[in-house]
Amino acid sequence: MDYLTNRLQCVYxxxxxxxxxxxxxxxxxxxxxxxxxxxxxxxxxxxTSRLIKYILFADDTNIFLSHKSLDHLIEIMNSELIIIADWxxxxxxxxxxxxxxxxxxxxxxxxxxxxxxxxSMKYP
Numbered sequence: 001m002d003y004l005t006n007r008l009q010c011v012y013x014x015x016x017x018x019x020x021x022x023x024x025x026x027x028x029x030x031x032x033x034x035x036x037x038x039x040x041x042x043x044x045x046x047x048t049s050r051l052i053k054y055i056l057f058a059d060d061t062n063i064f065l066s067h068k069s070l071d072h073l074i075e076i077m078n079s080e081l082i083i084i085a086d087w088x089x090x091x092x093x094x095x096x097x098x099x100x101x102x103x104x105x106x107x108x109x110x111x112x113x114x115x116x117x118x119x120s121m122k123y124p
Contacts, residue, residue: 046086
């Protein structure tokens, strides 16, 4: 039997089970190979941008971008997030927006007064 094909999945909750469905994509969970296969699956995410620095650890990803101008930083980040969202879509992954956050760091010597301090977290 092939480890990655013909896998079934169902959910148990409070003594009830959902219908069993065939898994057509993704990384098998609950095995010793799961974290390794996930790493292989998402490893090329860090190649989507030359501007962003990535830190990937299991299913947690951090991205970093810096610029002297906050307005330009936000503009560049929004452009790069579109590229990342396209990568997620092409790889049949979803981004949990409830667990997605951003932070803007600045030195005390610089005043933060962007014209539009908004980073788009829209996901197609």
